[in-house]
Amino acid sequence: MHKQLVILGSTGSIGTQTLDIVRQHPDRFGVYALTANTSVELLARQAREFHPAAVCIADETQYERLRDTLSDTDIKVWAGSDSITHVVQAAEADVVVAAMVGFAGLRPTIAAIEAGKTIALANKETLVVAGAIIEAMSRQYHAPIIPVDSEHSAIFQSIAGEAPDSVEKILLTASGGPFRTFTKEQLQTVTAEQALRHPNWQMGAKITIDSATMMNKGFEVIEAKWLFGVGYDQIEVLVHPQSIVHSAVQFRDGAVKAQLGTPDMRLPILYALTYPERVQSALPRIDWTATTSLTFEQADTERFPCLRLAYDAIARGGNMPCVLNAANEVANLAFREGRCTFTGISDVIERTMQKAAYIPTPSLDDLYASDTEARKTACALL
Amino acid sequence: MHKQLVILGSTGSIGTQTLDIVRQHPDRFGVYALTANTSVELLARQAREFHPAAVCIADETQYERLRDTLSDTDIKVWAGSDSITHVVQAAEADVVVAAMVGFAGLRPTIAAIEAGKTIALANKETLVVAGAIIEAMSRQYHAPIIPVDSEHSAIFQSIAGEAPDSVEKILLTASGGPFRTFTKEQLQTVTAEQALRHPNWQMGAKITIDSATMMNKGFEVIEAKWLFGVGYDQIEVLVHPQSIVHSAVQFRDGAVKAQLGTPDMRLPILYALTYPERVQSALPRIDWTATTSLTFEQADTERFPCLRLAYDAIARGGNMPCVLNAANEVANLAFREGRCTFTGISDVIERTMQKAAYIPTPSLDDLYASDTEARKTACALL
Numbered sequence: 001m002h003k004q005l006v007i008l009g010s011t012g013s014i015g016t017q018t019l020d021i022v023r024q025h026p027d028r029f030g031v032y033a034l035t036a037n038t039s040v041e042l043l044a045r046q047a048r049e050f051h052p053a054a055v056c057i058a059d060e061t062q063y064e065r066l067r068d069t070l071s072d073t074d075i076k077v078w079a080g081s082d083s084i085t086h087v088v089q090a091a092e093a094d095v096v097v098a099a100m101v102g103f104a105g106l107r108p109t110i111a112a113i114e115a116g117k118t119i120a121l122a123n124k125e126t127l128v129v130a131g132a133i134i135e136a137m138s139r140q141y142h143a144p145i146i147p148v149d150s151e152h153s154a155i156f157q158s159i160a161g162e163a164p165d166s167v168e169k170i171l172l173t174a175s176g177g178p179f180r181t182f183t184k185e186q187l188q189t190v191t192a193e194q195a196l197r198h199p200n201w202q203m204g205a206k207i208t209i210d211s212a213t214m215m216n217k218g219f220e221v222i223e224a225k226w227l228f229g230v231g232y233d234q235i236e237v238l239v240h241p242q243s244i245v246h247s248a249v250q251f252r253d254g255a256v257k258a259q260l261g262t263p264d265m266r267l268p269i270l271y272a273l274t275y276p277e278r279v280q281s282a283l284p285r286i287d288w289t290a291t292t293s294l295t296f297e298q299a300d301t302e303r304f305p306c307l308r309l310a311y312d313a314i315a316r317g318g319n320m321p322c323v324l325n326a327a328n329e330v331a332n333l334a335f336r337e338g339r340c341t342f343t344g345i346s347d348v349i350e351r352t353m354q355k356a357a358y359i360p361t362p363s364l365d366d367l368y369a370s371d372t373e374a375r376k377t378a379c380a381l382l
Numbered sequence: 383m384h385k386q387l388v389i390l391g392s393t394g395s396i397g398t399q400t401l402d403i404v405r406q407h408p409d410r411f412g413v414y415a416l417t418a419n420t421s422v423e424l425l426a427r428q429a430r431e432f433h434p435a436a437v438c439i440a441d442e443t444q445y446e447r448l449r450d451t452l453s454d455t456d457i458k459v460w461a462g463s464d465s466i467t468h469v470v471q472a473a474e475a476d477v478v479v480a481a482m483v484g485f486a487g488l489r490p491t492i493a494a495i496e497a498g499k500t501i502a503l504a505n506k507e508t509l510v511v512a513g514a515i516i517e518a519m520s521r522q523y524h525a526p527i528i529p530v531d532s533e534h535s536a537i538f539q540s541i542a543g544e545a546p547d548s549v550e551k552i553l554l555t556a557s558g559g560p561f562r563t564f565t566k567e568q569l570q571t572v573t574a575e576q577a578l579r580h581p582n583w584q585m586g587a588k589i590t591i592d593s594a595t596m597m598n599k600g601f602e603v604i605e606a607k608w609l610f611g612v613g614y615d616q617i618e619v620l621v622h623p624q625s626i627v628h629s630a631v632q633f634r635d636g637a638v639k640a641q642l643g644t645p646d647m648r649l650p651i652l653y654a655l656t657y658p659e660r661v662q663s664a665l666p667r668i669d670w671t672a673t674t675s676l677t678f679e680q681a682d683t684e685r686f687p688c689l690r691l692a693y694d695a696i697a698r699g700g701n702m703p704c705v706l707n708a709a710n711e712v713a714n715l716a717f718r719e720g721r722c723t724f725t726g727i728s729d730v731i732e733r734t735m736q737k738a739a740y741i742p743t744p745s746l747d748d749l750y751a752s753d754t755e756a757r758k759t760a761c762a763l764l
Contacts, residue, residue, distance in 0.1 A: 157637060157639060158639065160542075160543035162660070163660065238670055250668075251660045252662045252663070253649065253652055253653060253656070253661055254643060254644075254649050254665040254666065254667055255539060255641055255649055255653065256642040256668055257539060257540065257640070257641050258640050258642060259637055259639050260639070261636060262636075267637055270635055271635060274635070278544070278548040280635070281635045281636055283636040288553070288679075289678075291678055295675040296670045296673055297670075298670070
């Protein structure tokens with residue numbers, strides 16, 4: 001079957017790798033639409049190569065430049081976030097790849113769910129912020145959510161063919177990031193430059209910092225709760241520096257199933273796009289003769305308090321994960337811009353959570369309000 | 383559902399562990415019949431504990447002793463191999479656990495398949511010797527074969543929920559046995575006593591020696607071919623000394639799925655008995671904080687030629703795996719009795735295979751004849 005894709009955030013890390021998959025499998029995938037935030041030149045180049053029906057640029061000030069660049073094509077050019085919300089609902093679209101970074105990914109993802117599209121979900125904030133709402137909507141609109149994240153894809157693959165109630169525990173692996181072996185004291189003086197050198201994965205800057213603080217893993221705990229319908233206390237983070245075991249599931253009889261692979265995001269992307277099929281691919285295989293030993297250790301929430309804060313947020317529920325996420329976006333950016341220390345990130349988040357008004361069953365509007373409020377609080381705390 | 387089991391070889395290693403599972407899950411399993419080769423006292427004790435309808439002892443000279451020991455019960459007592467073939471076909475039996483050791487396990491397993499029973503297969507020789515016939519019969523009589531071996535169970539679990547044609551390669555793990563790090567020269571003088579000290583698994587003596595020569599792994603390659611419908615060249619043996627990854631499957635998109643567990647045979651036994659369900663069990667879980675690093679290396683067919691002979695046998699097909707097995711049974715016993723050196727085992731097997739008349743499509747009778755002939759040849763070579 002030839003699937004038509006809408007790729008939200010096509011110029012980012014996941015977006016470009018998704019297009020690499022499309023390039024390798026022209027018989028299986030077509031591109032219906034591409035969207036980007038501000039990277040107008042790359043978006044235009046992608047449009048020329050993949051010939052989508054439409055491209056959208058969120059930043060409206062870039063509209064004329066994009067339109068002029070593509071004026072010799074019949075590709076429709078739109079701008080503004082409303083156009084993105086519109087394009088995901090097109091009848092021609094089969095799969096929406098939600099690869100926008102940050103809270104901005106929520107609205108178009110919801111629009112795609114309402115249109116009953118299959119969602120290949122790479123945007124973390126969708127489930128972190130609004131997991132309860134999204135999970136209910138996915139069922140209501142028969143819009144399956146297939147995770148693109150390598151960890152959640154591994155869990156999804158490990159659960160395939162198993163009864164959902166047979167899951168005892170999810171073992172979410174974490175590389176541990178660039179500061180895995182750093183002491184608490186050393187962490188106080190690390191720089192953004194150091195944090196951006198991730199040992200195993202090439203990712204965007206925001207996610208790479210989240211990986212260094214382990215907030216990224218905390219978000220994944222929250223996402224796993226919603227994706228797989230388990231309690232947060234059934235999710236254990238296991239530090240596995242080699243990033244070969246992408247995650248595992250322990251079943252109630254004691255068996256553990258894991259999915260392994262090279263650290264290459266194209267594999268979970270391909271799986272999400274072809275599920276429930278697996279297609280032949282030329283992606284790199286694990287070379288077992290070159291594989292160093294695989295090791296595992298417990299996650300340290302003392303040195304990486306962001307992970308503890310994420311567990312706290314999902315344990316409290318309601319709008320707390322939304323507050324966690326908003327405060328983290330602010331603190332993460334501040335750290336990258338040199339306005340906050342590494343250990344200051346978790347301090348800002350923790351204090352923002354303490355100050356936030358708790359809403360047990362927030363609506364989407366409540367979440368938008370909580371997000372705005374938490375960002376203000378976090379900025380004030382910096 | 384309460385399943386009634388017939389356990390062939392109940393006094394052996396797999397048999398006693400199967401009864402341990404029954405003991406832990408009395409709500410799920412009953413014992414319809416127990417059979418043993420010669421261990422009359424243990425068989426009688428098992429009968430008193432599990433109250434089967436019938437017990438069979440293969441060794442007819444033990445009949446009266448067994449009958450007298452159980453004379454105060456209403457348990458039927460039978461003797462001789464025909465009685466075993468009979469009992470597996472009883473209408474009351476749901477699952478036949480084929481845990482007899484050696485070629486003797488073939489006949490009753492075939493009888494169970496003909497009666498359409500679910501086969502929990504632990505007897506290696508069934509598929510090694512008569513894989514083509516058994517595989518065809520299993521389909522014809524709708525008698526599913528669920529592997530009990532930890533490696534094949536791991537593969538079976540990894541394939542669950544996946545399309546059969548998506549399997550690219552089977553990664554069969556091997557502990558490497560007690561002589562994994564021995565040089566060719568050292569192997570010339572190793573004793574049966576040394577070989578019987580397996581690092582990870584408690585098993586019967588015959589299988590422990592087969593594990594030391596890696597013939598056990600060779601047999602598993604042949605079994606995997608029949609169980610999973612792949613070519614022998616799609617099966618790769620990977621030495622993994624920690625025996626935590628019980629085996630893995632590489633799919634055509636590049637993903638690898640593995641099943642992991644502690645080295646405890648009760649887990650694959652339980653899975654085989656409850657498949658497709660997984661039931662709650664108190665079996666030990668992997669302790670990740672105590673897990674040493676997991677390592678992998680290529681199998682060395684130079685130092686362990688039995689593995690190469692097994693690949694040769696399945697590559698030639700026909701009666702060659704039967705000849706391989708027969709010669710191995712003779713040489714394995716001779717080694718245990720001090721009549722053959724460790725390196726002599728593969729020599730005897732190789733020369734027996736060279737002398738054997740090749741039959742491309744053997745009938746069961748041909749296989750019995752090949753077996754007898756190969757044993758004679760191997761004995762003469764010793």
